[in-house]
Amino acid sequence: MSSSGFASQNGAGATYANGLSQNPVALYPSNQGYMTPPQPGYLNAMPAKAPTPPAPSCYNPSRQQPSPVAMSQHPLSLPSSPNHRPALVPPAHTPPLTNSFYQQHPQQPPRWPPPAVNHASPALISTPQQPYSTGTSTPLVFQNTMQSPAPLPPYSALNNTHMPAAPALNIVAPHTHHSFGKPPAALRGTPPPSGPPPPLVTHNDAGPYSAQPGAMNRLMGTAYPSLQPAYQSVPTPQKPPHMQPAAQPYSTAAAPQYQQPTVSAAQLGPSLAALNLQSQMPEALRVVNLLQERSLLPPGAVTPPTPCLPQDLQRLNCSPEVFRCTLTSIPQTQTLLNKAKLPLGLLLHPFKDLSQLPVVTSSTIVRCRSCRTYINPFVSFLDQRRWKCNLCYRVNDVPEEFMYNPVSRSYGEPHKRPEVQNATIEFIAPSEYMLRPPQPAVYLFVLDVSHNAVETGYLDVVCQSLLDNLNSLPGDARTKIGFITFDSTIHFYNLQEGLSQPQMLIVSDIEDVFLPTPDSLLVNLSECKELVQDLLRSLPQMFSKTMETQSALGPALQGAFKLLSPTGGRVSVFQTQLPAVGAGALKPREEPSQRAAVKDVQHLSPATDFYKKLALDCSGQQIAVDLFLLSAQYCDLASLGCISRYSAGCVYYYPSYHNHHNPSQTERFQKDFKRYLTRKIGFEAVMRIRCTKGLSIHTFHGNFFVRSTDLLSLPNVNPDAGFAVQMSIEENLLDMQVVSFQAALLYTSSKGERRIRVHTLCLPVVSSLSDIFAGADVQAVTALLASMAVDRSVSASLSDARDALTNAAIDSLTSYRTSVLTIQQPGLLSPACLCLFPLYILALLKYKAFRTGTSARLDERVFAMCQLKYQPLAYLMLMVHPALYRVDNMTDEGALNINERTVPQPRVLQLTVEKLSGDGAFLMDHGTVLYLWIGRNCSPTFLTQVLGVQSYAAVPQNMKQLPELDTTESSRIRAFIDWLREQRPFYPILHIIKDESELKAEFMHNMTEDRTESALSYYEFLLHLQQQISK
C-alpha cells in the first residue's frame, strides 16, 4: 500500500460501490465492504462522465493509455515520486522517504497528473453499473419522479452528462438509463408556444443585470449585426479599444457594424490568450529565490489570480469566492498538465450566502439540447435565433420567450437576458413542471440524554438556543419538527395538537426500533409550537437525575430514519460518548500512547460500515444527518462521521465540552448552533458539474453521495459547505481558446420552491508550461492537495500522505526549474505566483490532520481531516495558515472606511516567534478562533487604553472580550476584530492569552515557520526541497 499513489484510493475495496473513482472517501479497505448483492464492484471504475468508446483519433497516440486497472487507480489521485527521497523529519531521525503524492503504483505507468479516466476497454464500459449500488431497496424519490411521463425539467435537468446524450445513455448502465429518461419535450427544443411574453419576474433587479440603455456595450463572440451589445450590463469605465490590447479581438463588437465571420467564444483569435498573458506575466512569473526572499506574504489577504481573459469576458466571470480552479490557465493537453506537476481541479462554495443574487422566474429555462448546459454568459449567439453551447458546441435555437428582455421590457435582445449577463444566477423552476410538491422543511433533533451527556450541561444550551430561534428556523407554514432522545433506550415525543403536554413514548427494544405513533411524532411547527416549547423547557430537567450511562446511538438513528423517510429532511444528532449498545456499537480504538506517533496513525478509517450504510439509506430518502460531537472522551469520529459524510450532512466537534469546566467551548457551540439553526438550507438537492468537452471529472471531495458520474446527491445543502473536484484532460483542447465549467445546484428552498442555482466559470486554454505556471492559484492548489492527502491518509497511510504533500512541492518546482526557466541560477527558485507553495505545504504538514510527533487526539485529527474536505477554501486556508497581526501599534494609515467606521489594516506577519516581541500585542486569526497574545512587557498604554487594566499581571485569565473603552486604541482594535468577524458567517471566539495561559501552546503551535522537536523549520524545509530538486 505504501508504494501506491493517490490512485490507490480509487481502486481499493472491491465491495464498495459508491461511485468508485469519484468518491475516494468511500473507499476503505475491502474488509469493511458492504455485503450487497452481486454487482459491479470496482472493476467497473466509473469514469466521471459517461464513458465514450475510445476514439483513436481523439487522443494523442503518444499519451499513455491507462490500463483498465489504472482506470480505477487514478494517478492524479496522488502523484508519486522517486523512492529515493529522504524522509522529511528533523535531522535527528531520518528514515527513508519512500513515497510521494504523485507516487506511481507499480502497475501503473503515469504518475501525475492523471491520464484520461475514460477510455476503458469496451468490456468494462459495458459492465452494468448501478448508480445506487448500496444494496438498499429503497427507491429514490428522484427516480420515481423522473419515470413519470410528466415533464419535469428541474429533475431531468440533471439527467444528462455533458457528452451528447444518446451515446452516454447507451453506455451507462440500464439502471441509469431507466431512471434518467429523456428530457421533457419542452426542454428538448420543441418550438415554444407563441403568444404574449411569458411571465418573467426578476428579483433583485438593481443587481447585475440592470443594463444601462445608453452604455457602450460589447458583443462577445458573435457576429450578428442586429444584436445589441451583450455581455455587459454593469456600467464600467470604458477605455478606448486601443487601451485594451487584451480585448482587441472583440473591439469590433463595440462598433455598430458586425462584419467579421462568426466566431464562438472558444474560437477567439489565437493571439488573445497570449496578449493577455503578456500583461500578467512579469509578476506571476517573476523568479523568486525562496532561500533569499523571506518576506513573501502579501501585506493583506492573498488574492486569487485573475484569469487571463479579455476584460469583457472576465468581468462576467464567476466570483472566485464561489468557483475557483487550481490552474486559471488550462493546459491544452494532459501531457502538458503532467509536465507541470500541478493538480487540476475546482474548488466550489456553491451555496454561499450572497448579498446579490439574480433570481429569475421563467417558464422556459434555456438549456443546451445536447448536454443540458444552462445558457450562460459564455455561449455565443450566432444570430438572434441561435446560440452555440460553450460546453459541447451544439447550436441551439433561442426559444421565443427568451427573446423578451425583462430589463428593457422589449423584444429581440436575447443576449441581454439576465441568464447571459450573470455567471451566477438562480432560477425558480416553473411549478407546472413539478410532479409532486417540493418537500416541506423538516427538522428532527436527536439528543443524547445519557448520564454523561446530561452532566456536560449541553442539553440546556441546545434547548435554550432552540427556544430562542424557533421562529427563525428557515421554513414556512408547512415546516415540521420532531424530537428523539436516547440513552440505552429510545424516547419519542408525541406532540400532537390538542395534547395538554408532550407525551414521552419509550421504545426499549433497540434491536427492532419501531415508531410508536408514527403520525404524531413529527408535527407542524406553527400548529404545535406551544407543545414544542413546553418540551424544550422541560427536557433538561427530565433527565437531570438519570443514572443511565449507555448510548444506543445506532438504534436512535434508525428510528430517525424511519420517522423522516416519508418526507426527507434534516436530522441533527447530539452525541457525547462512544455508542456502546445496539446496532452500530463501537469499541474504543485509540491508544493514548500513540497520539504522538512519529510515523503512522492507526484507525483513521471506520470500524464498521453501519454508519455509512445508514447514511446511504438516508441519502436515498433525502435525509441528511448532521453530527454534533460534544465529548471529553474518544468517540470514534472516524466511524461516526460516515453518517454525515455520505448523507451530505456536516460534523461539528467540541472536544472536552462542558458547560462549566470549559466555557469557551460552550460559547463556541452556542454561536455555531445559532448559525446552524438560522442559516439557509436547501432540501432534496443534487449538484451536477459539467465542463467543456475534452475535460472530465474524476474525483469529488466533500460530503455527499455520488449518484452518477457527475451528479452528487445532497439531501441537504447549506451555505457553509465546500466541495472540491479533481479534473483531467481527456481530449486535447487544441482548437479552443477558452473552456467553461458549470455547476448546477437544484434544491428545494425552505419555502418550498424548487430552485436551480447555476455558476459558470470560463478559463483560457494555454499551450506553454510558463503560461500554466503563471496562472497557478496557490491556495486552490494547496486546498485540493489537502483533500487528496486526506484520502491518501485513509487509503494508504499518514506517512504516505505526508510524503506526497512534500513531493507535490518538489515535483512542481522541479518542473518549473527544468522546463520553464531558461537561465539557470542557484537557489530554490519559484515563480512568484507559487512562492507561498512550500510554506503552505509545510503548514499542512504541521496541521493537526497530518502532523506527527506531536500529541493529537485521534478524534481531533479525524475532525481536522473532515474540515479539510468540507470547508470552503477561504476558511480552510486560515485554519491551515492563520494570519498574524501586530495590534498594539496600529495606525489609520491605509485603513478602510466602511460605513463611516475606520478599520485599520495592520500588515500580515510571518508565523514565527521572530515576529513576536514581548513589548507588543499580537492577534492571530485562525478562522474559527482569534487569539490575542499580550506580551509580558506590553506597553502600559495598550494595557490601559485597550484592556482597561493597569498592569500585565492584572490581565485576567480566560479573558474573552475587549472592554468597550472610549479611546482611539480601543476603537481601532475593536473595529478591526469586528471587521474580521463580519467576513465570515460563523462567529470566531476571541481568546486573550498571556504567557501563563493554557492556550499559549495552541497559539505557539501555529508558528509554522519555526522548528519544533518533531518538525522542520520553514528554512530547513526549503533546504530539503532544494536538495531534492537539484538532484
Ligand SMILES: [Zn+2]
Ligand atoms: Zn451543450
